[in-house]
Amino acid sequence: MKALEGRVAPASAQELSEILACCDSAGEKVTIVGGDTLSGMGLPPQRADVTLLTTALNGVVRNERADCTMSALAGTPLQSIATLLATQSQFVPIDAPQARSATLGGTLAAGWLGPRRHLYGRPRDYVIGSTVVLADGTVARAGGMVVKNVAGYDMSRLYVGSFGTLGVLAQANLKTMPLPPQARMFFAPLPEHTRARACVQIAALAIAPAAALWIDGFRAAIGGDDGAEGRIAVLLEGSAPALERATRDVRSALGRAGVPDTFVVDAGARQSFERIVDAYVASLGERSITYRVLKPVQDPETSAVAVKELARHFGLRFESIADVMNGDLLLRISASDSRRLGAKLENFDDALHDLEPRAQVVACAHPHRTNLQVWGAPPDALEKMRALKARFDPNNTLNPGRFIGGI
Amino acid sequence: MTFLSDYPITWDMDCQGGGERPGVLLERLIGALGSDAVKTAPEDLAVYSFDAYTDGGSPTAVVLPASTQEVSAIVKIARDCGEPIVARGAGTGLCGGAVPIVGGITLSFARMNRILELDLRNRRARVQAGLINADLSRRVAPSGLFYAPDPSSQQISTIGGNIATNAGGPHCLSYGTTVNHVVGLEVVDDRGEVFSTHLDDTGYDLTAALVGSEGTLGVVTSAWLRLMALPETVRVCVAAFGDIDSASEAVSAIIAAGILPTALEMMDAVITATVEAAFHAGYPTDAGAVLLVEYAGLTEDADAAQAAIHAIAMRHGATSWKSARSEAERAALWAGRKGAAGATGRIAPNYYTQDVCVPRTKLPQALCAVQRAASENGVTVGNVFHAGDGNLHPLLMYDRRDRKQVAAVVDTGNAILHSAIELGGTISGEHGIGWEKRDAMTRVYSTADLATMGRVRDVFDPARMLNPEKIFPSGARCPEVTPQ
Ligand SMILES: Cc1cc2nc3c(=O)[nH]c(=O)nc-3n(C[C@H](O)[C@H](O)[C@H](O)COP(=O)(O)OP(=O)(O)OC[C@H]3O[C@@H](n4cnc5c(N)ncnc54)[C@H](O)[C@@H]3O)c2cc1C
Numbered sequence: 001m002k003a004l005e006g007r008v009a010p011a012s013a014q015e016l017s018e019i020l021a022c023c024d025s026a027g028e029k030v031t032i033v034g035g036d037t038l039s040g041m042g043l044p045p046q047r048a049d050v051t052l053l054t055t056a057l058n059g060v061v062r063n064e065r066a067d068c069t070m071s072a073l074a075g076t077p078l079q080s081i082a083t084l085l086a087t088q089s090q091f092v093p094i095d096a097p098q099a100r101s102a103t104l105g106g107t108l109a110a111g112w113l114g115p116r117r118h119l120y121g122r123p124r125d126y127v128i129g130s131t132v133v134l135a136d137g138t139v140a141r142a143g144g145m146v147v148k149n150v151a152g153y154d155m156s157r158l159y160v161g162s163f164g165t166l167g168v169l170a171q172a173n174l175k176t177m178p179l180p181p182q183a184r185m186f187f188a189p190l191p192e193h194t195r196a197r198a199c200v201q202i203a204a205l206a207i208a209p210a211a212a213l214w215i216d217g218f219r220a221a222i223g224g225d226d227g228a229e230g231r232i233a234v235l236l237e238g239s240a241p242a243l244e245r246a247t248r249d250v251r252s253a254l255g256r257a258g259v260p261d262t263f264v265v266d267a268g269a270r271q272s273f274e275r276i277v278d279a280y281v282a283s284l285g286e287r288s289i290t291y292r293v294l295k296p297v298q299d300p301e302t303s304a305v306a307v308k309e310l311a312r313h314f315g316l317r318f319e320s321i322a323d324v325m326n327g328d329l330l331l332r333i334s335a336s337d338s339r340r341l342g343a344k345l346e347n348f349d350d351a352l353h354d355l356e357p358r359a360q361v362v363a364c365a366h367p368h369r370t371n372l373q374v375w376g377a378p379p380d381a382l383e384k385m386r387a388l389k390a391r392f393d394p395n396n397t398l399n400p401g402r403f404i405g406g407i
Numbered sequence: 408m409t410f411l412s413d414y415p416i417t418w419d420m421d422c423q424g425g426g427e428r429p430g431v432l433l434e435r436l437i438g439a440l441g442s443d444a445v446k447t448a449p450e451d452l453a454v455y456s457f458d459a460y461t462d463g464g465s466p467t468a469v470v471l472p473a474s475t476q477e478v479s480a481i482v483k484i485a486r487d488c489g490e491p492i493v494a495r496g497a498g499t500g501l502c503g504g505a506v507p508i509v510g511g512i513t514l515s516f517a518r519m520n521r522i523l524e525l526d527l528r529n530r531r532a533r534v535q536a537g538l539i540n541a542d543l544s545r546r547v548a549p550s551g552l553f554y555a556p557d558p559s560s561q562q563i564s565t566i567g568g569n570i571a572t573n574a575g576g577p578h579c580l581s582y583g584t585t586v587n588h589v590v591g592l593e594v595v596d597d598r599g600e601v602f603s604t605h606l607d608d609t610g611y612d613l614t615a616a617l618v619g620s621e622g623t624l625g626v627v628t629s630a631w632l633r634l635m636a637l638p639e640t641v642r643v644c645v646a647a648f649g650d651i652d653s654a655s656e657a658v659s660a661i662i663a664a665g666i667l668p669t670a671l672e673m674m675d676a677v678i679t680a681t682v683e684a685a686f687h688a689g690y691p692t693d694a695g696a697v698l699l700v701e702y703a704g705l706t707e708d709a710d711a712a713q714a715a716i717h718a719i720a721m722r723h724g725a726t727s728w729k730s731a732r733s734e735a736e737r738a739a740l741w742a743g744r745k746g747a748a749g750a751t752g753r754i755a756p757n758y759y760t761q762d763v764c765v766p767r768t769k770l771p772q773a774l775c776a777v778q779r780a781a782s783e784n785g786v787t788v789g790n791v792f793h794a795g796d797g798n799l800h801p802l803l804m805y806d807r808r809d810r811k812q813v814a815a816v817v818d819t820g821n822a823i824l825h826s827a828i829e830l831g832g833t834i835s836g837e838h839g840i841g842w843e844k845r846d847a848m849t850r851v852y853s854t855a856d857l858a859t860m861g862r863v864r865d866v867f868d869p870a871r872m873l874n875p876e877k878i879f880p881s882g883a884r885c886p887e888v889t890p891q
Contacts, residue, residue, distance in 0.1 A: 111612070125586070134859065147764070148796045150573050151833050152840065154586065154618065161611065178665035241707035242705050
C-alpha cells in the first residue's frame with residue numbers, strides 16, 4: 001500500500017484500520033486529532049507525517065434508553081451526545097471543556113477529569129465497552145453493552161487517559177445516569193478572611209454539592225464580579241426538595257464563614273457551570289500557560305495562594321480555580337505578551353514544580369512549552385508504561401512523544 | 408463451563424520453566440520466611456487445592472507472608488525455581504481462580520490483614536490485601552463512613568480477592584463495582600519488584616488494568632480504597648410477585664424510569680423458601696418471586712423514590728409490598744439475601760452458581776431461558792441475583808457424587824451462558840473467568856480481542872508465572888510464552 005501524507009479522516013473502524021496498518025508499515029508517524037480542545041495538554045507529538053482526524057467517525061450508534069446504555073463513534077461531539085441524552089432525561093458526567101467541539105474519543109483519550117467526579121465518578125467508570133484500532137491495524141473490542149462485565153482485562157479503562165499512544169479509539173459504549181431534575185448555581189465573593197473557613201464548610205456539607213470551585217480571576221471567561229479576592233461557585237444538583245434543603249445548608253455554611261453575599265442562578269445554572277469548565281483550558285494565546293495539579297483534597301485554596309505568591313515573585317499574572325470537592329488545582333499564568341512570559345517561563349516552571357511536583361500543563365501555546373516539565377513528576381510505574389507502549393505500538397507510530405517519559 | 412474433575416489435568420512440560428528441585432525451593436522459602444510460614448504437609452496443601460468453585464490441583468507449597476518484602480522475596484525465589492505463583496485470599500472465588508492448576512506456590516494473604524492508614528478527611532484507607540472486606544466498613548462506621556463494594560461473601564472474602572476479581576455486590580447498582588473504589592495499588596510484579604499505581608498519577612491507568620486481572624498481572628499487596636459517607640436514610644422494601652416474569656418486568660421498568668435504587672435484588676420461590684427456613688428473614692414464602700429494593704440517600708428523595716417504586720411494582724402485578732420498619736428488620740432481610748446461596752444446602756448437597764450479565768431490558772427473556780435450560784436438563788434451579796444490573800446468578804442444585812447430575816448441571820450452565828450471549832450479554836458479570844470459563848472467552852471475543860489482552864499479559868508476566876492457565880483460553884497457552 002502506498003504511504004499516506006497529510007490529513008486523513010476515516011469514516012469507519014475498518015478504514016481507520018487500513019490507514020494505520022499502512023502508516024505503521026511505511027514508518028509514518030500519526031497524530032490523532034479529535035475536536036482539538038485538549039491538544040494543549042502534555043507535549044506535541046515529536047513528528048507528524050499524517051494527521052488523523054476522527055471527526056468523520058461521528059454519530060450515536062446505539063441508544064438503549066431503557067437499559068441506560070449507549071454507544072457512539074469516537075469523533076462524536078460530546079454536546080450532541082448530551083443533547084440527545086437530555087431529551088430522555090439522562091446524562092454522562094464527563095464535564096468536558098468546550099463540549100461543542102470536544103469529541104467523545106479525544107476527551108476520553110486525554111483522561112479528562114471534571115469537577116463533578118467526586119459525586120458521579122470518573123468518565124472511565126462510565127465506559128463499558130470499546131473498539132480500538134491498534135497501530136498495526138488490529139481492530140480490538142473489549143467489554144460490551146452490559147453494566148457489569150469482568151470477562152478478561154478491563155481494556156476500555158486502560159485506553160482512557162492513554163492519549164492515543166496505545167491505539168486509536170473508534171467507538172465507546174457508555175453507561176448513562178438519570179439526569180438530576182434540577183440544578184442551581186451559587187456565586188459568592190469570598191473576602192480573604194472568609195476563604196479558608198468557607199471552603200472547609202462547603203466541603204463538609206451533608207448534601208455534597210455537585211461541584212464547588214474557588215475561582216480567582218478568569219473574569220472574562222467566566223464572568224461574575226469577585227472584588228480582588230476571588231469567589232466561590234457552588235453547583236447543586238438533585239430533586240426540588242433536596243435542592244431546597246441544600247440551598248439552606250449552603251447559605252448558612254457561607255454565613256457562618258462570614259461571607260456577606262450570595263447570588264443564585266437557577267435558569268442557566270448548568271450553562272454557567274459549563275462556562276467555568278470551559279475556562280479550564282481557555283488560553284490567552286502565546287502569553288499564557290495553564291497548569292493543573294491533581295491530588296487529593298488538602299486545602300486546594302491554600303495551595304493556590306502559595307502559587308500566587310510565587311507568580312507575584314516572578315512578576316507574572318496569576319489566576320486559579322481550586323476544586324474544593326476533589327482537591328485539584330488549576331493555575332493560569334500569563335504576562336502581557338509572549339516574549340515577557342517566555343523570559344520567565346522556565347524558571348517559573350522549576351519553582352512551581354518544587355512547590356507542586358505534580359503540576360501538568362493543560363493549555364499552552366507558547367513555543368517554550370517543550371522545555372518545561374510538562375507532565376510533572378513521573379509515576380512510579382513508568383517503566384511498565386514504557387513496556388506497554390512498546391508492546392502495543394512497537395514502531396512508535398501513534399502520537400510519538402506526546403505522553404509522559406517520551407511515550 | 409468445565410468441571411475440573413471432568414478434565415484430567417495434564418501439564419505440558421514444554422511450558423514449564425526449568426529450575427531447581429522442590430527441596431531447594433522449600434529450603435529457600437523457609438530460609439526467607441521461617442518454617443511456620445511455609446506449609447507442605449499434605450493435609451495443609453489439600454485445603455488450598457480448591458476454592459468455592461471446585462477442587463483442582465495441589466500446590467507444591469503454601470506460604471503465608473507477613474509483609475510486602477516477604478511477598479517480594481517469595482516471588483523471587485519462585486522465579487529462580489521456575490515455580491508459578493497463585494495468590495489467594497479467602498478462597499471464596501467461584502471460577503477456580505485461586506486453584507493451582509499446575510502446582511507451584513500458593514501465596515496466602517491470611518497474615519496480611521491490617522488496615523495500614525486511615526485518612527478520614529480525604530475518605531481514603533490504605534489496607535493490606537488480606538483484609539476481610541467487612542472489617543473495613545466495621546472499622547470506619549463510627550466515623551460515618553463505609554466501603555461500598557459488598558459481595559455477599561464480604562464477611563470472609565478479602566480486599567485482594569475483591570480487587571483481583573473486580574467484585575460486585577448488591578450495592579454496586581448505584582455505587583459501582585470494586586474498580587470504582589480503588590484509588591491506588593501496591594503490587595509485586597513477576598520479578599518480585601514492588602511498584603505502585605495511583606489514580607492521580609500521570610500515565611496509563613494501570614490501576615484499571617490490574618483490577619479484575621485475577622492475579623495474572625501482579626500480586627496486590629496493599630491498596631488505597633475510597634470510603635463513602637453513610638447515607639442519612641436507608642429504606643428497604645420487599646415486593647412480592649406471582650411469577651418471576653412480572654418481577655423482572657418491574658425491574659426493567661424501575662431502571663427505565665430513571666430511578667436509581669442502591670440495590671435491586673431478586674429471589675425466586677425456591678430461594679425464598681430456603682432463606683425463610685434458614686433465617687426467618689421476613690420474606691413472603693407464597694410468592695413466585697420477590698424483589699428486595701433498597702433506596703439510600705436524603706430523606707426527601709427516599710420518600711419519593713419509595714412511592715415511585717411502589718407504584719411501578721403495583722403496575723406490574725405485585726401481590727404484596729412491605730417496607731422494613733426498623734434497623735433490625737432491614738438487617739434481617741439483608742442477612743437472608745446474603746446468606747441465600749449457603750442456605751440451599753437444604754435442597755441439595757451441592758450447588759453451582761452461574762454468573763452472566765445481560766442488558767437490563769433482557770432480564771425477562773434471560774430468566775425464561777434459565778428456566779427452560781434447567782427444566783430441559785431436569786435440574787432444580789434457584790435464582791438470587793443483582794437484578795438491577797441485569798446480573799443473573801442461577802444456582803443449579805445437584806449432588807456431585809452423581810455423575811449424571813453433574814453432567815446435567817454442566818449442560819444447563821452452558822445453555823445459560825449461550826442464551827446470555829445471544830441476548831447481547833457477557834459470560835461473567837462479577838465472579839470472573841478464572842479456570843472455569845476461560846474457554847468460553849472465545850465466544851465473546853475474537854482472536855484479535857484476546858491477543859490484545861495478551862499484549863498486556865506479555866508486559867506484566869511474559870513467562871506466564873502468575874496464576875497460569877487462567878482467563879486465557881487453553882489453546883492460547885504455549886505460543887504466548889514467548890515474550891517480545
Ligand atoms: C456465598 C458466596 C457469595 C458470593 N457473592 C459474591 C458477590 O455478591 N459478588 C461478587 O463479585 N462475588 C461474590 N462471590 C465470589 C467471591 O467471593 C469473590 O470473587 C471474591 O472477590 C473473592 O475473594 P477471595 O478473597 O475469596 O479471593 P480468592 O477466591 O482467594 O481469589 C480470587 C482470585 O483473586 C486472586 N487473588 C486473591 N488475592 C490476590 C492478591 N492479593 N493479588 C492478586 N490476586 C489475588 C486469586 O488468584 C484468584 O484468581 C461470592 C462467593 C460466595 C462463596
